[in-house]
Amino acid sequence: MLNSYKLLSLRADLRYEKISFYKKYNAAGEYCEVLARQAKELLAARDNINAVVDSLAEPYRTVLYLRFIEGHTVEKTAEIMFYSYRWLMRLQATAIQEFRKAVNK
Structure with missing residues (x-):
């Protein structure tokens, strides 16, 4: 779980980049919603790791x-x-x- 901390941020950033790309061309609205939800879940997992580390x-x-x-x-x-x-x-x-x-x- 700790080893994936940076990877979570990178994956979320990648999803946000894909959203920006698709929005430029007004394409794949539903896909953008899925990407946004995934990015939020990844960032929530990263924040959860931060919270546990901070509690130690x-x-x-x-x-x-x-x-x-x-x-x-x-x-x-x-x-x-x-x-x-x-x-x-x-x-x-x-x-x-x-x-x-x-x-x-």
Whole structure:
């Protein structure tokens, strides 16, 4: 779920681009409605991921935000948070467990 965060935004953007294309030519009105609904669902899923990440305690929130939402590497995230690589990997594993618990509530 976390790995798909950026992909959700990209897919929604693609749908909005298709809507713009079809509206230029006054074509496929019903298809545009379907695309708009899909885009809204994708953005809602992305916002749901954000809400779950925001509900977590520190430093789990920061680790997940930097790694999966901003897309930093493990090395860069460790550098930003002033942790060693190994400690960040442990912290990330715990953060993912906490995220899963929060999602399953």
